[in-house]
Amino acid sequence: MADKKRKYSSIIVDGVQQAPSRAMLHAVGFSDDDFNKPQVGIASTWSMVTPCNMHINLLAEDAAQGANEAGGKGVIFNTITVSDGISMGTPGMRYSLVSREVIADSIETVVGAQGFDGVVAIGGCDKNMPGCMMALARLNRPSIFVYGGTIKPGAKHRDIVSVFEAVGGVAAGKVSEEELSEVEHTAIPGPGSCGGMYTANTMASAIEALGMSLPNSSAQEAVSDAKKNDCHRAGEAVLKLIENDIKPSDIMTREAFENAITVVIALGGSTNAVLHLLAMAHTAGVKLELDDFTRIGANVPVLADVKPSGKYLMSELIAIGGIQPLMKTLLGAGLLHGDCMTVTGKTLAENLANVEPYPEGQDIIRPLDNPIKKDSHLVILYGNLAPTGAVAKITGKEGLRFTGNARVFESEEAALDAILDGTVVKDDVVVIRHEGPVGGPGMREMLSPTGAIMGKGLGEDVALITDGRFSGGSHGFVVGHVTPEAAVGGPIAVVQTGDSITIDAENKTISLNIPQDELDARLAQWKPPAAKESRGVLAKFAKLVSSASEGAVTDKF
Numbered sequence: 041m042a043d044k045k046r047k048y049s050s051i052i053v054d055g056v057q058q059a060p061s062r063a064m065l066h067a068v069g070f071s072d073d074d075f076n077k078p079q080v081g082i083a084s085t086w087s088m089v090t091p092c093n094m095h096i097n098l099l100a101e102d103a104a105q106g107a108n109e110a111g112g113k114g115v116i117f118n119t120i121t122v123s124d125g126i127s128m129g130t131p132g133m134r135y136s137l138v139s140r141e142v143i144a145d146s147i148e149t150v151v152g153a154q155g156f157d158g159v160v161a162i163g164g165c166d167k168n169m170p171g172c173m174m175a176l177a178r179l180n181r182p183s184i185f186v187y188g189g190t191i192k193p194g195a196k197h198r199d200i201v202s203v204f205e206a207v208g209g210v211a212a213g214k215v216s217e218e219e220l221s222e223v224e225h226t227a228i229p230g231p232g233s234c235g236g237m238y239t240a241n242t243m244a245s246a247i248e249a250l251g252m253s254l255p256n257s258s259a260q261e262a263v264s265d266a267k268k269n270d271c272h273r274a275g276e277a278v279l280k281l282i283e284n285d286i287k288p289s290d291i292m293t294r295e296a297f298e299n300a301i302t303v304v305i306a307l308g309g310s311t312n313a314v315l316h317l318l319a320m321a322h323t324a325g326v327k328l329e330l331d332d333f334t335r336i337g338a339n340v341p342v343l344a345d346v347k348p349s350g351k352y353l354m355s356e357l358i359a360i361g362g363i364q365p366l367m368k369t370l371l372g373a374g375l376l377h378g379d380c381m382t383v384t385g386k387t388l389a390e391n392l393a394n395v396e397p398y399p400e401g402q403d404i405i406r407p408l409d410n411p412i413k414k415d416s417h418l419v420i421l422y423g424n425l426a427p428t429g430a431v432a433k434i435t436g437k438e439g440l441r442f443t444g445n446a447r448v449f450e451s452e453e454a455a456l457d458a459i460l461d462g463t464v465v466k467d468d469v470v471v472i473r474h475e476g477p478v479g480g481p482g483m484r485e486m487l488s489p490t491g492a493i494m495g496k497g498l499g500e501d502v503a504l505i506t507d508g509r510f511s512g513g514s515h516g517f518v519v520g521h522v523t524p525e526a527a528v529g530g531p532i533a534v535v536q537t538g539d540s541i542t543i544d545a546e547n548k549t550i551s552l553n554i555p556q557d558e559l560d561a562r563l564a565q566w567k568p569p570a571a572k573e574s575r576g577v578l579a580k581f582a583k584l585v586s587s588a589s590e591g592a593v594t595d596k597f
Contacts (some may be wrong), residue, residue: 043542045157045282045283046076046077046078046079046157047080047157047181048079048155048156048157048181049078049079049155049156049157050155050190052154052155053065053075053154053155053284054075054378060352061144063073063308063319067239069116070113070529072412074113075151075191077111077112077113077330078111078112078113078157078158078256078279078282079112079113079115079154079155079156079157079158079183080104080107080113080114080115080156080157080158080159080160080275080278080279080282081110081115081117081150081151081154081158081159081160082100082103082104082107082114082115082116082159082162082275082552083118083119083147083151083157083159083160083161083162083171083175084096084099084100084116084117084118084119084151084162085118085119085120085121085143085162085163085164085165085168085171085188085572086100086118087120087121089122089123089126089325090121090122090123090125090126091228091231091232091233091250091553092121092123092125092164092166092188092232092234092240093121093164093165093168093188093282094189094231095164095166095188095231095232095262095263096162096188096440097485098268099162099186099188099267099268099271100116100162100271100559102268102269102271102272102275102405103118103160103162103186103271103272103275104275104276105173105272105273105275106115106271106272106273106274106276106277107158107160107275107276107278107279108275109275110275110276110279111279112157112158112275112278112279113527114160114275115154115156116156116324117249119142119146119147119150119168119171120139120142120168121139121142121143121163121164121165121167121168121553122135122136122139122167122283123165124136124165124166124167124239124485124487124511125200125234128171128204128485128487128488129452129453129456129487129488129512129588132398133482133484133485134480134481134482134484134578135284135482135577135578136166136167136482136484136485137167137477137482137483137509137581138317138481138577138578139167139168139171139578140167140170140171140174140316140319140391141171141581141593141594142171142174142577143167143171143175144171144172144173144174144175144178144323144590145166146175146566147159147161147171147175147176147179148175148178148179151175151181151290152179153177154398156179156181157181157182157282158182158183158278158279158281158282158431159176159179159181159182159183159278159380160176160183160184160185160186160271160274160275160278161175161176161183161184161185161186162185162186162187162188163185163186163187163188164187164188164189164232164233164262165188165233166233166238166239166240166242166243166512167344169185169187169240169243169244169316170243170316170319170320171246172185173247173252173320173323173421174186174319174320174323176252176288177288177289177290177320177323177324177325178293178323180287180288180289181287181288181432182278182281182282182285182286182287183252183278183281183287183288183383184252184253184254184277184278184383184442185247185252185253186253186254186270186271186274187233187244187247187248187253187257187258187260187270188232188233188246188256188262188265188267189231189232189233189260189261189262189263189264190232190233190234190235190240190241190261190262190353190354190355190358191228191229191230191231191234191235191258191261191262192229192230192232192235192261192262192263192355193229193231193235193355193356194226194228194229194235195226195227195229196226197353198223198226198227198237198349199227199228199235199353199363199513200227200228200234200235200513201234201236201238201347201348201487201491201513202223202227203220203223203224203227203469204487204488204491204492204513205491205494205495205497206219206220206495207220207460207488207491207492207495208459208460208493208494208495208496209495209496210490210491211459211460211461211492211495211496212495212496212497214450214495214497215495226300230263231262231263232261232262232263233393234513235347235353235354235355236346236347236348236353236354236512236513237307237308237309237310237344237346237347237348237350237354237512238299238310238347238348238511238512239310239312239313239316239511239512240311240511240512241258241309241354241512242307242310242312242313242512243302243310243312243313243316244257244258245258245259245303245304245307245309245363246300246301246303246304246309246313246317247294247300247314248303248363249297249299249300249302249304249363249367249376250291250292250296250297250299250300251291251292251296251299251381251382251383251388252288252291252292252383254273254274254277254380254383254384255364255384255391256270256362256364257270257274258362258363259354259357259358259361259362259363259364260358260362261334261355261358273368275386277383277385278383279386281383281385284385286381286385287298287382288324289324289325290381291323291380291382291383292324292326292383293326293380293381294321294326294327294328295377295379295380296377296423297317297320297321297328297378298336298377299376299377299380299388300313301313301317301333301336301337302308302336302340302370302375302376303363303366303367303370303376304317304341304418305336305337305340305341305342305369305416305417305418306340306341306342306343306344306366307342307343307344307346307351307363307366308342308343308344308346308350308412308417308435309418309512310314310356310510310511310512311418311431311432311433311509311510311514311520311521312435312485312509312510312511312512313418313590314330314333314418314420314431314521315431315509315521315588315591316591317591318330318335318378318589318590318591319591319592319593320591321591322590322591322593322596323595324595329420330420330429330431330589331420333416333418333420334416334419334420334548336416337415337416337419338415338416339374339415340415340416341406341408341411341414341415341418342372342411342412342413342415342416342417342435343366343405343406343408343411343413344357344366344404344405344406344412345403345404345405345406345412346404346552347513348512348513348514349417349435349437349502349514349515352404352595356404356432357404357405360385360398360399360404360405360540361395361396361398364392365395365396365397365398365405366398366405367388367395368392368395368397369397369407369408371388371389371392372535373408376388378392381537382534396480400412407531412435412436413436414437417433417435417436418431418432418433419432419433419434419545419548420432420548421519421543421544421545421548421549421550422548422549422550423549423550423551423552424460424531424541424551424552424556424559425505425522425525425531425532425535425541425550425551425552426519426522426523426531426532426550427523427530427531428523428524428532428587428589429521429523429589430519430520430521430522430523430550431519431520431521432518432519432520432543432545432550433510433514433515434517434545435515435517435558437585439482439500439517440544440545440546441542441543441544441545442469442503442517442542442543443541443542443543443553444467444468444469444502444503444537444540444541445467445468445469445538445539445540445541446468446469446471446535446536446537446539446541447464447468447469447470447471447473447535447537448464448471448473448535448536448537449470449471449473450471450473450474450476451472451474452472452475452484452486452489452508455472455486455489455504456488456489456492458470459481459489459492459493459496459498460492460496464493464498465502466498466501466502467502468502468503469500469502469503469504469505469541469543470489470493470502470503470504470505471504471505471506471526471532471535471541472486472489472504472505472506472507472508473506473507473532473533474507474525474526474527474569475506475507475508476507476508476522476525476526476527476528476588477525477581477582477584477585477586477587477588477592478525478527478528478582479507479525479526479527479528479569479572480508480572480578480582481572481573481578481579481581481582481585482578482581483507483508483509483588483592484509485508485509485511486504486506486508486509486510486511486514486520487509487510487511487513487514488517490504490510490514490515490516491509491513491514491516493516494515494516499515499516499517499586500516500517501536502516502517503516503517503518503519503543504516504519505518505519505520505522505532505543505550505586506519506520506522507520507521507522507523507525507526507527507530507588509518509521509588517543519550521586521588521589522550523586523588523589524587525588527568527569528568529563529568531552533557533563534562534563534566535552536562537553539553539554540552540554541553572594580594581594
């Protein structure tokens with residue numbers, strides 16, 4: 041292939057002066073012919089720390105083989121991942137969002153250093169997917185993202201959220217320890233990301249709608265021939281992107297992000313999509329704001345009856361065709377931008393032209409005229425408790441308005457203890473603060489408290505607000521991403537136990553029901569807390585991170 045198709049690798053391997061580079065590469069398997077081929081970096085998030093990623097080494101080999109057979113030279117390298125499901129409810133969860141930045145930095149670093157001409161990034165868990173995407177946007181080289189795939193359902197239709205909720209059931213006396221053990225041993229049957237429309241499946245769907253994955257990449261089980269073929273085809277497809285010089289900046293446009301938001305809403309996806317799409321857009325140089333979710337959400341219904349608030353798992357959505365028929369329906373209704381370029385080299389509308397509709401009789405995806413909710417479940421709230429915004433996940437099943445008395449906790453652990461021991465009761469608004477990006481540091485997810493609330497049967501009687509965030513598995517009357525956060529002097533820092541709080545999803549407000557002069561007086565007395573970390577990655581994150589309302593990125597200078 042011509043040197044213009046080796047825009048980056050030729051600098052590394054061509055000419056007499058690069059003989060030392062070639063010598064190093066001979067040792068890792070390069071032949072003389074390989075130096076004349078475009079090099080494709082295969083960014084693998086393989087790790088044995090979590091089932092989400094335990095199979096990705098094999099998928100990376102499939103992608104490399106696809107690149108090699110298409111005339112390139114695939115080179116596999118690794119980046120990190122951490123497990124939310126394992127670290128949830130512990131101090132380790134502080135590293136979760138931080139890992140998104142580490143992953144983006146590490147992929148950018150390897151690809152930039154090695155001079156790869158194109159990239160295939162394979163991610164299989166919540167943060168490593170947006171981390172991969174942020175790296176691809178920064179590098180702006182021909183690239184494709186591949187989702188590692190969803191896990192198969194556990195026994196009795198269980199998944200990881202079943203375990204968290206069973207813990208609450210034990211505390212409520214509704215589940216025995218023997219039953220908890222049985223749930224624990226059967227909920228996770230093997231490789232793949234958590235099985236509901238939690239953050240992993242939400243982000244995979246969003247990235248497919250964005251145009252950065254091949255069609256159907258979001259809707260394949262982790263252990264399947266379809267996923268192996270997806271990886272192989274991605275390796276081939278990136279060579280076509282290199283040949284035609286199609287880069288992420290050609291795909292990740294504002295209209296493409298609007299498509300991603302639309303699909304996330306229709307699927308009833310995770311609140312983390314707000315955080316991650318804002319971060320990805322910032323990295324891609326696309327202007328995207330919290331209010332764009334409100335604007336788009338006013339016209340997009342929730343159509344998918346999927347967990348956590350619905351009945352079905354991703355495997356069941358895969359069985360009826362995945363998200364492609366849904367996207368075709370949304371396109372036909374004028375809710376998607378069909379002219380957006382995708383990694384196939386075709387537009388979104390061209391990709392969807394021959395997609396068949398869902399089979400008759402399925403009830404996983406509702407028709408447009410019979411939605412689960414007529415507008416978005418992702419509700420952006422403002423008010424004196426969140427002047428720069430907060431994110432609620434309101435499907436309508438929880439109700440649309442909640443007024444209760446604050447019960448304030450300075451950490452997730454303290455709140456969980458109070459939920460499990462019965463301190464938290466009907467009509468409480470649980471306030472968990474100092475868990476934001478700066479205050480955590482790291483913005484932990486609150487699946488343990490929300491799972492305990494649901495397991496204890498308080499899902500309709502208790503609300504929870506936090507400057508932290510929520511797992512995609514959380515449901516109930518929950519509000520996260522409260523900004524400004526407590527650690528920087530946001531109003532959530534001065535809420536007192538017993539204060540009345542109102543969450544109004546219809547009017548999109550969140551209010552601390554005290555006089556303004558009293559709120560002003562409390563804020564005037566507020567003093568910044570001491571930093572929890574003085575060195576290392578958490579300290580760096582706390583020093584650099586932007587507000588959650590801006591995606592909690594670390595390069596907003």
